[in-house]
Amino acid sequence: MPTTRNNVKVFALMGIFIISAILMSGCTDEIDNKDVNDTLPEDLPGEIEHTEDVPEHHWGYEGEGGPENWAELGYPECSGYEQSPVDIPAGTLLHNADITFNYNPSELTIVNNGHSIKVEYDEGSSIEVENNTFQLLQLHFHSLSENTIMGEHSDMEMHLVHQSNESEYAVIGVMIESGPENNAYAPVWEHIPVEMGDVQTIRGTNVNAVDMLPENLTYYRFDGSFTTPPCTEGVKWFLMSTPVELSTEQIHAFKEIYSNNFRPVQPLNAREFY
Ligand SMILES: [Zn+2]
CATH class of the missing domain: 3.10.200.10 (Alpha carbonic anhydrase)
Known part of the structure; x- marks a missing residue:
């Protein structure tokens, strides 16, 4: 039946979409964590909320x-x-x-x-x-x-x-x-x-x-x-x-x-x- 086939297509598309979303969120998390860690002040506790405006620049001492x-x-x-x-x-x-x-x-x-x-x-x-x-x-x-x-x-x-x-x-x-x-x-x-x-x-x-x-x-x-x-x-x-x-x-x-x-x-x- 066409509807079933369409449903299959829809499910397949949804599946691909969900998998991509999971993969992408995995990547973003990694990047977020890295950026957050890089910008985490020494004097703050180990956890900090993820924010959208985490600066990309790296700070140091020279x-x-x-x-x-x-x-x-x-x-x-x-x-x-x-x-x-x-x-x-x-x-x-x-x-x-x-x-x-x-x-x-x-x-x-x-x-x-x-x-x-x-x-x-x-x-x-x-x-x-x-x-x-x-x-x-x-x-x-x-x-x-x-x-x-x-x-x-x-x-x-x-x-x-x-x-x-x-x-x-x-x-x-x-x-x-x-x-x-x-x-x-x-x-x-x-x-x-x-x-x-x-x-x-x-x-x-x-x-x-x-x-x-x-x-x-x-x-x-x-x-x-x-x-x-x-x-x-x-x-x-x-x-x-x-x-x-x-x-x-x-x-x-x-x-x-x-x-x-x-x-x-x-x-x-x-x-x-x-
Ligand atoms: Zn210090």
Whole structure:
């Protein structure tokens, strides 16, 4: 019957259409994921909603993708008035060590994402400060340090990125300088992926962020932004005044992979220290 034949044709066409749609959506997903990952700021959690206006340009730390071009590359907030990092001027008052750290060990989940080495932290670790609770999402490293103290860089800087239930961000910065070998960092350092790649969980290896903090927990408190595109502002910064020490070998091992993943300091403008 003609109708049946037509139906068969229609079904066949629909089949082809559905298969193409699945194939195409598969491809788009791949492209979307790649673009989203490439533009995911170091300081944001591992997941970000897919958006249609993900910029195509690749940012980095030198050349055309360098920090001075981030705003033009599609991240306008990078030219904002409360950007990070900053220089802590001489005479800045230290804040009391009043952060409560409720950090627990986490299984080591680590990635070299092309901009830094990032450790994604298991749920259940948080800080309490300024009458709010912020969950620890991830920590990652920069070399040289991004913030500077009286114009001086440290060898490296660790950023511990937290988020509150109201989606406010709090970043604790820890300066890293050379000294004796630091065993608290060993689990991370033993598994640093030299090449950019996928997130991997190292079963049976734990990391404990509380051991990675300096002994003295006084800090400089200021407002700023993520230091990577899209440079989102409204981030509460807690920069530890005392560095932690890693051996020159440990620092060198990181610099072999990333020796220039720091954004230059940004103007303080009207900002004050708390
Ligand atoms: Zn950072």
